[in-house]
Amino acid sequence: MEKRVRFKSSWLPWVLIAPQMAIVLVFFFWPAGQALYQSVLTQDPFGGSTEFVGAENFQRLFADETYLASFKTTAVFSLLVAVCGLGISLLLAVMANRVMLGSGIYKTLLIWPYAVAPVVAGVLWLFMFASPMGVIAFWLRAVGIEWNHLLNSNHAMTLIVVAAVWKQISYNFLFFLAGLQSIPKSLIEAAAIDGASPWRRFWTIVFPLLSPTAFFLLVINVVYAFFDTFGIVDATTQGGPGKDTSILVYKVYYDGFKALDMGGSAAQSVVLMAIVVTLTVIQFRFVEKKVQY
Amino acid sequence: MASITLNKLVKRYGNGKTVNQVIHSVSAQIDDGEFVVVVGPSGCGKSTLLRMVAGLEEITGGEISIGNRVVNTLEPSERDIAMVFQNYALYPHMNVFDNMAYGLKIAKVPLVEIQARVDKAAKILELGEYMQRKPRELSGGQRQRVAMGRAIVRQPQAFLFDEPLSNLDAKLRAHTRLEIQKLHRELGITSLFVTHDQVEAMTLAQRMMVMNAGVMEQFGTPEEVYSRPATTFVASFIGSPPMNLLKNAPDARPGTIVGIRPEHLDITATGWALRVDALEMLGFERLVYGRWLHGAGNELVIVRSDETQPVPGLDTIIHVTPRADRLHTFDAATGKRL
Ligand SMILES: Nc1ncnc2c1ncn2[C@@H]1O[C@H](COP(=O)(O)OP(=O)(O)OP(=O)(O)O)[C@@H](O)[C@H]1O
Ligand SMILES: [Mg+2]
Numbered sequence: 001m002e003k004r005v006r007f008k009s010s011w012l013p014w015v016l017i018a019p020q021m022a023i024v025l026v027f028f029f030w031p032a033g034q035a036l037y038q039s040v041l042t043q044d045p046f047g048g049s050t051e052f053v054g055a056e057n058f059q060r061l062f063a064d065e066t067y068l069a070s071f072k073t074t075a076v077f078s079l080l081v082a083v084c085g086l087g088i089s090l091l092l093a094v095m096a097n098r099v100m101l102g103s104g105i106y107k108t109l110l111i112w113p114y115a116v117a118p119v120v121a122g123v124l125w126l127f128m129f130a131s132p133m134g135v136i137a138f139w140l141r142a143v144g145i146e147w148n149h150l151l152n153s154n155h156a157m158t159l160i161v162v163a164a165v166w167k168q169i170s171y172n173f174l175f176f177l178a179g180l181q182s183i184p185k186s187l188i189e190a191a192a193i194d195g196a197s198p199w200r201r202f203w204t205i206v207f208p209l210l211s212p213t214a215f216f217l218l219v220i221n222v223v224y225a226f227f228d229t230f231g232i233v234d235a236t237t238q239g240g241p242g243k244d245t246s247i248l249v250y251k252v253y254y255d256g257f258k259a260l261d262m263g264g265s266a267a268q269s270v271v272l273m274a275i276v277v278t279l280t281v282i283q284f285r286f287v288e289k290k291v292q293y
Numbered sequence: 294m295a296s297i298t299l300n301k302l303v304k305r306y307g308n309g310k311t312v313n314q315v316i317h318s319v320s321a322q323i324d325d326g327e328f329v330v331v332v333g334p335s336g337c338g339k340s341t342l343l344r345m346v347a348g349l350e351e352i353t354g355g356e357i358s359i360g361n362r363v364v365n366t367l368e369p370s371e372r373d374i375a376m377v378f379q380n381y382a383l384y385p386h387m388n389v390f391d392n393m394a395y396g397l398k399i400a401k402v403p404l405v406e407i408q409a410r411v412d413k414a415a416k417i418l419e420l421g422e423y424m425q426r427k428p429r430e431l432s433g434g435q436r437q438r439v440a441m442g443r444a445i446v447r448q449p450q451a452f453l454f455d456e457p458l459s460n461l462d463a464k465l466r467a468h469t470r471l472e473i474q475k476l477h478r479e480l481g482i483t484s485l486f487v488t489h490d491q492v493e494a495m496t497l498a499q500r501m502m503v504m505n506a507g508v509m510e511q512f513g514t515p516e517e518v519y520s521r522p523a524t525t526f527v528a529s530f531i532g533s534p535p536m537n538l539l540k541n542a543p544d545a546r547p548g549t550i551v552g553i554r555p556e557h558l559d560i561t562a563t564g565w566a567l568r569v570d571a572l573e574m575l576g577f578e579r580l581v582y583g584r585w586l587h588g589a590g591n592e593l594v595i596v597r598s599d600e601t602q603p604v605p606g607l608d609t610i611i612h613v614t615p616r617a618d619r620l621h622t623f624d625a626a627t628g629k630r631l
Contacts, residue, residue: 184380184382186378186380186382187382187384187385189347189349189369189376189378189382190376190378190382190384190443191384191395192349192368192369192370193347193348193349193369193370193374193375193376193396194370194395194396194399194443194447195370195396195399195400196370196395196399200399204395205384208386209385209386
């Protein structure tokens with residue numbers, strides 16, 4: 001059966017996708033083009049003159065140790081966010097999938113953090129971790145840990161990871177729960193009759209069947225950690241102490257708007273753009289081929 | 294191998310105000326090596342009964358023993374049974390070999406023996422060339438055989454089947470029915486087979502358990518169930534077209550129902566007088582639908598005749614005689630055989 005709609009006129013389809021295309025053009029292609037353009041220019045800090053410099057911004061970038069350090073920071077941060085975020089939300093989803101009574105309330109409560117803006121999430125956790133009055137800082141002191149994310153870079157990293165993970169858990173949870181619910185109950189029963197313990201059933205049946213979902217979420221979470229966590233970093237550590245939580249996207253902002261190095265900042269954006277494109281391509285390739293059963 | 298004993302088995306769902314009892318005190322003894330079919334209309338509790346034996350459903354009351362062990366509180370894995378599900382429940386991410394070997398690997402059977410047992414099952418079921426395929430690369434019939442193979446390799450005390458043939462087309466179903474029969478003859482493993490299809494039940498069963506609304510109406514050989522149905526429900530459920538259950542037969546005692554199968558009514562010169570209401574010509578057989586002449590309501594009497602008989606005209610009057618030794622009498626109030 002022919003499933004696609006066929007249009008008689010040739011212009012109608014274009015009209016119908018025009019609003020979408022306009023948005024993509026204005027909010028993606030135009031800024032992306034600007035970034036590309038800017039990345040080959042250098043501008044004096046007062047915006048007076050610009051000069052074409054070719055690949056010099058990129059050369060400068062990869063010779064810059066703080067930029068390479070920022071790469072490492074970002075890698076650590078996104079790995080932590082992805083692993084913790086996926087682990088915790090998988091655990092929550094497995095539990096929610098078992099609960100019958102009050103599962104509606106449980107699920108609704110778990111979904112709320114997703115509605116919170118990154119900056120607000122950051123501020124929320126900042127308050128809780130703030131020394132000496134924050135709730136968590138208070139408890140930590142009670143068990144002998146002197147919390148100070150302004151001086152201790154591990155503490156600072158923990159803070160942004162916690163805030164970022166907390167906000168992303170809802171999203172992961174929903175996908176994992178949907179994935180779990182699409183596994184036929186009879187598979188689990190068959191495995192139970194085959195003698196598999198609940199633990200073994202999870203790792204040999206449930207988890208392999210969830211792996212496409214898990215891989216999809218892994219990419220989504222890495223992209224999230226790379227880009228959407230700007231608000232959290234800005235509201236809590238502002239890249240500090242030193243540059244120890246200055247992830248790539250924060251550095252773009254800092255170098256462009258605080259250090260007024262427009263060319264360098266634009267070059268960083270282009271690099272980030274390349275990373276996103278790569279991740280997305282990997283995602284599509286893999287989801288279609290490898291991680292399937 | 295082992296016998297299975299059900300003792301006053303009860304299943305209720307829900308609690309408090311919304312109790313729903315789906316199995317009403319079922320008792321039965323399935324002998325060692327016997328093939329028993331549980332048959333009944335949709336929703337009568339067949340699957341529930343089977344799942345209680347498997348340990349997938351909690352037992353509300355009564356007792357189940359497999360061998361001489363009461364298994365009420367045992368996990369499914371401890372009951373030493375294998376089950377074939379209606380949707381086969383094959384592990385989609387494992388190939389055919391791994392699907393069959395899964396239970397054996399967990400039981401820590403040595404690899405050499407796993408290989409041997411799976412090979413043997415694959416040979417019996419003609420699955421040899423598909424061992425490396427994933428379930429989604431198999432046809433429905435092949436999947437069904439893999440599910441059977443997974444049960445066979447375990448060498449369990451008993452096989453449980455929940456409508457394993459209902460997803461196959463008619464031809465394949467008839468073929469698989471014969472295969473299952475052959476398999477049971479070879480392996481001789483106690484089997485409990487659930488179906489709603491009476492043909493499947495009649496052809497496969499050594500004994501059959503006819504269920505209705507959670508009650509076991511009769512437990513006997515197909516022959517007994519056909520020739521001496523215990524209740525009006527069994528009489529109408531087994532046999533196609535169903536047995537005539539007549540309240541207004543000319544010689545019926547009040548308070549009783551007379552049962553006679555359409556194939557046991559002969560068109561004769563004298564006897565019960567009927568007006569022909571409708572005719573169905575089915576080639577080798579024909580069904581004549583008649584109504585009583587003696588004003589008694591709208592009771593329909595079905596008569597089965599064959600091509601050697603003349604075709605009665607519509608609205609003509611015919612006479613039929615029941616074969617005396619094939620008459621059944623039931624209590625009108627309880628539906629029980631008298
Ligand atoms: N989890 C449950 N909670 C409440 N009632 C249930 C539950 N599972 C089954 N039932 C009820 O128990 C009765 C028997 O169900 P069961 O699945 O055993 O029927 P069945 O004979 O196998 O029917 P079918 O031929 O359609 O598979 C049905 O009336 C059903 O509504
Ligand atoms: Mg059923």
